[in-house]
Amino acid sequence: MNQFETVPQPAPSRIGIIEFERRARGLTGIVVKGFLLSLVTFSIYRFWYISNLRRFFWSRTIVAGSPAEYLGTGKELFLGFVVALAVLVPVYLVLFLLGFAIPTLAPFAAPISFLFLFVLGQYALFRGRRYRASRTRWRGIRLGQDGSGFAYAGRASLWWIATILTLGLAFPFMRAALERFRIDHTLVGQSRMHSTATGRSILLPWLMFYFVGLLPILASLLALLAASGFDLPSDLLIQDPATEKSKLIFNPAYAGTSLSLYGTIVVVAASVSIPLALILIPYYRAREIRAFLNATNLGAARLTSALRARQFYWPYFLYILALLGFLIALGIVFALLLPLLAEEKPTVATQATLLAATILLYLTTLLGFAVIYVRLVTLRLWHAVATTTRIENLPALEAVLASSRPPASGLNEGLADALDVGGAIEIGF
């Protein structure tokens, strides 16, 4: 055992590296167990599954020689979810009844619920982060987060309004402002982290995404609206009478008008821009994570990231390839079942076999998708972010003192789960 290679040397270097083992033995087992148990427990097991996943990812992330530690439990998350339900169910009922009780409000019931749940979702996101921070320990020091969830939700809402009013141009500034708010309220022990993230640092990647992916659609839509005098006829798109399918076509009545011209432009712009936007999302994400990590410091110690966009493309590329391969394999299995389907007079036994095979095939598909996603996307993205991040001026971290504040309760994340915001594992800090 050449233990001396991994043990931190008595005179620590000034640069701390973050290691992450990509082979991740045992991860597939966690996913399979989590999937199957979630299935039989009406998805109640998902809280334990998420905790297992986090414990795995945290403990394999070795920061400056010391692995991180996740202390959360499934029980905490579950109780948080139950409490969140107790808060949310009356809210939903009120929102639901409001639509009926005040008929003039009825058309606005859906937008009102959406707005309300959006603000609540932002609150839940921030509080969920607080829970995760307080359940993270490194070198015996717990992380933490303070700050008001409502303040965060308020900021997020105002920023979103600004983003919509500027047709998306304020987006990078919103991301940076919210990142600063989150990081500035993150604590390692008693030491506060600080972020100098600016919207300008991600303006270029955003503008690239914006001009290629969003602007053509927005501009052509605006042109269409302007051409119709901001009063779009409701029968511009009608069901195709030729096929009787739910396929929508342009109403021939508008053929030759400027509306049909602009309508065609919208369709062309969307069919070009949407795929391009999808292709550019990993690029933007990688650039944003790199810029934000580079802007993060804790006292004199600061993070640097050398994340490259291609490290974010490769996982998705592999993911698509793996999915295709998996689907082909499933197709072969299905083809083998076809003779059973074609049988003239199926006996009860064949029918039972067929039913069992169909259910099995369906579950295998879902399970396969889950495993492929976690192994190829989640794991590789996590690996890419972790291993390209370094800590400069590492000795400054030694001054960090543990905090005596009590850890946040699991209730914080219950709301986020009940609202279905924030995935199990978030890439980035």
Next chain:
Amino acid sequence: METHSTTGTFFDGVTARPRPVTLRLTFRLEILGEDLRRDWSLLDLRVAETAPPLMRVLHAEGQESIEFADVAFGEALKARCPDLHRSERQGGLTRLVLWSVAAGMTVVLAALYGVPAASGLLAPLVPGALEAPLGRSVETQIVALLGDPPLCNEAPARAVLDRLTARLTEGMTKDGALPPVPQVSVRRHAVANAMALPGARVILLSDIVAKARNGDELAGILAHEFGHVAARDPIRAVITAGGTSFLLSLVLGDLTGSTVLVTIGQAAISAGYSRDAERAADAFAVAAVQRAGGDGAALAAILERITETEDEKPGATSFLRSHPFTAERAARIRALARTGQVSDRPSGAGILSEAEWQSLRGICPEPEGKGVGKKGAPSEKL
């Protein structure tokens, strides 16, 4: 006892400073470093989850911990510490699974049986002030689901329809069986159907008017829907659908609420009432038609005709539509009509005169172009 030793890092849990130490494992664990000396009992050691070869051992009391990367040392430690994994014991997994299965079953059973029972109790308590706007929004949704069929309102036919409604509900509004006078609307649609909605709203689709051969048959259909209104079946169905989808979305963790709203509309249109509710509405219809001077058994005739034509239509959904229940219903309706015959009135004279009937048939005049609501919604709710 064999002595193992290795080097590691000590963290005091107060600062993040790593302190290099030498670890010596005998019947206790000795930790030796610069200005540092710990002597831990093996019973107090707990291990945290790490990827091998790294290992982190914590002291059960206090925040101190050590990390080392020596597999042999780790194995020796595991062999000597009985409680190493105690804090991490994944106990109660079976219990968790059993309890959540039980909880899920409870919710599903509550959704299947509890909610219908509860809505039966709740439906009579819904005040008219709340039911009226509910009926309005359900009607909007259903009309949208049917593909926005146009309203049919030929004035002479409308007058006949209003008179027919008044005659069928005569005497019932007074004794409180049918709270407000039902609002009947006719819409052009290629599916022979009629439906009762909350707030005493009844929608007749034009094809059912076309399929009826005389006034008594149409009166039977109308009275059947009035029967549902009198029994408050529509509001009960809406409460049941809402409650069930709400409960199920609770279990499945989807609480975005939107699904609840959509399901209500769909359930109200596609799911029929229980057989008991249908029988009660049939009995109501026979009595009402006979009281108004019509032939109560006419309802049986039109029911059978509609079911037959539906069955003849090819398609995957046809097996959903054919129901032997129709035969049973028709037999019951005929039996009821025989026993409930009002002796002093000749049956078959008809509830409407021939002129009135011809006028009512013209409620949906053929439009110039082809109607929009061509595609029929899968519904069978007579």
